[in-house]
Amino acid sequence: MEQIVIDKLHDILSSDRIFTDKADLYAYGFDASIHHATPDIVVKPKSSEEVEEIVKIANEYGVPVVARGAGTALCGQAVPIHGGILLDMTGMNKIKEIRVEDLYCVVEPGVIYAKLNEALAKYGFFFPPTPGSGDVCTIGGMIAVNASGMRAIKYGATRDYVLGLEIVFPYGRVRFGSKTLKNSAGYQVERLIVGSEGTLGIITEATLRISPLPEKRAVALASFNDVVKAGEGVAAIIASGMIPSALEIMDKVCIEAVKKAMGIDLPDAEALLLIEVDGKAGEVRESIEKVAKILEGKASQIEFTDDEERMAELWRGRKGVLPSLSRYGEDMVSVSLADDMSVPISKVPYAIKEFQEIAKKYGIIVGTYGHAGDGNLHTKVLINPKSPDAWQRAEKAVDKIYKAVNRLGGIASGEHGIGITKAPWINGDIETMERIKAAIDPKNIMNPGKMEQWRKSIIAYLRYR
């Protein structure tokens, strides 16, 4: 990077918010994915105006710009693979407005999801998308990848909650959307930005719709001796006209891993469904009983509870799948290679079956779990990371997994995004995406080499693994 760019950044930001130390730069080169690349410089802006000035300089000199929140991206979205300026957005962490009577809040992008919900809970409200990394991830990152989580079946994803955005594009700072619940007054550019992973612009402010917290929740745990039967249970619940607030699935590998690593009391089964309903205090008990009734004859065992302690234990088990899988066996680690495919809901059991067969064929272990109620599945591949042969088999299996997902009418990502890892499996028309990208960012400075590297994606994938 030219010295003049560094000098100009020093004109904008005080030195304590500019990092050029090699150790710092190296550390900032990671996110939660398997990728790494070192930025040329890290800056920590405090305001929209600063972001605007930084991007202006970057555009003038053709320097890559990558925005980063908490770095919890699972597919390399925050890894600056072409170097350049990394913007640490965590300094912009103000909740600017909470207006419960208007059903919105206004936040800076560095606000942590859990902090926002803490603030909203005081009014009896919440921001519903529930990413697994919610305790640490930022709202800006959630918007960038259209994050969601286990409550999307009832509450939708981040894209359904973005009412307005302030965005810094290479040519300037703009606003789209409004503080109104409805808007038919211009192109919905704010919704195009959701899920664009920083490849078009940098979010500097967001106006989000908020929802009232439910009064109460209840949970059912159902065991199945066949994963297809579990899938039939899911279909029956949804076709009954009931929309649970969560409907999670775990396969045998995941159940065993959690029992072994965490000692949580779970039944032995081929598959488990964990179903949560929420609503008014008087109604959740009735709803969860209805769920249990629907599953009768399909499940081998059903437990339902509105006991807070047991519910907390069951959720601990579900949330423990990911760390537990890492302790599944000696010399084994869990790798996120094919980790958040989305299929039509009724295809979930067939997807899991296919994954199991693929795993068997390639001699690897695949654990599958996730949001059965909205068709969003997570798989973790368990391999010995030191074995090149295991890596090779895993890569072949992953390719087969994505092909199976495609055959079932699904897509490569339901909530994590494309980043580097999934670039070969991006969904949608490439020419249109290229046209939009070139129109907004003709010099390709905004998070280059990520989802927009459509045609070169496989090379990018191999190089930055």
Place this chain on the structure above:
Amino acid sequence: MEQIVIDKLHDILSSDRIFTDKADLYAYGFDASIHHATPDIVVKPKSSEEVEEIVKIANEYGVPVVARGAGTALCGQAVPIHGGILLDMTGMNKIKEIRVEDLYCVVEPGVIYAKLNEALAKYGFFFPPTPGSGDVCTIGGMIAVNASGMRAIKYGATRDYVLGLEIVFPYGRVRFGSKTLKNSAGYQVERLIVGSEGTLGIITEATLRISPLPEKRAVALASFNDVVKAGEGVAAIIASGMIPSALEIMDKVCIEAVKKAMGIDLPDAEALLLIEVDGKAGEVRESIEKVAKILEGKASQIEFTDDEERMAELWRGRKGVLPSLSRYGEDMVSVSLADDMSVPISKVPYAIKEFQEIAKKYGIIVGTYGHAGDGNLHTKVLINPKSPDAWQRAEKAVDKIYKAVNRLGGIASGEHGIGITKAPWINGDIETMERIKAAIDPKNIMNPGKMEQWRKSIIAYLRYR
């Protein structure tokens, strides 16, 4: 239009689906707005492939292309102001798939909203956005303007339900989105298309999320002797953590018009709130009683009911506002000049107050009603259409109304779109919209002269009124 274009259209479509008769062309020049312009030719495609071929020819010869559904657009979206080819999309009216266990349906753009909901009702499901023109309007039109209606406060707008689209752009037919509830696998171009009013491409297929029908509904009618008190009532309901399925307001002018024209039993009041809750059979009665309790002390009179007949009468009254206003006085018609502003919910009473003051100042009558619960208001200006002076005063008043809306943090359209009528008041960054438009439609053939005519909008507005 060149003869070669007409000849080429005849190569694609049989003659019975091509209209060039002057009377036909004139009739097709109207929608539900105050605008009119005659197309050069009307075609009625039956398939995506035909639309693709038609647009290809139009792009080759630089001929404008305007898609039209039922022609219920209120702001001139379907009026072909630069002539060219008008596509009557009502021939593409197949419901291709209904998958309740997967929570989606797939439809062609010419499917009528009410027909879709009839088909879904057989499974106990519905497509929630509820436009006032729902009995006749098409799904394609709803997507084009991001239509919603009175249930948006609880269920959101069309933009929240579009999972996937097939779109014909000038350069070809493409697909975005998926049949999965979640999608983070590429640019959300399908959501950019929602509300773009045919200025980017023509929708040829839509995959829509669907929802289970509620078991039961109940309604409360509350009278207020001050519109600000009605607004306080709205704020209190929402801040209580309750989201009604509808929360409508009518001002004095509207109440009087409905009573006079329809003979419906409504209280004398400065403002009425009509509140609907939906949900499980056992819970709606409790919810509507809670609403009544919240409004105690604020309202001068409250009625609540779950009697089907009385509820139907009250909704007839609400839906009768628009026709009733047209019969308010001799020599008076109701004109849609400033008709669907959206403000933050708590600003609704202040907006109504300002509209009343503006009406008084300019010596016209303005009736205000609409979706108080989501901040989306409708005003109808009542004037003698033969009086040029009345038109002039109305235009000045409308300008003041939009300025007031802006001051209150609102926008010009919540659900009808921009079209021609509201072009001067478009929301969002103009440069970005121009960049996207030019990237997708460089020859400006897609519904030219509409919302994209940002800088020339006032001229367009005056010319095509």
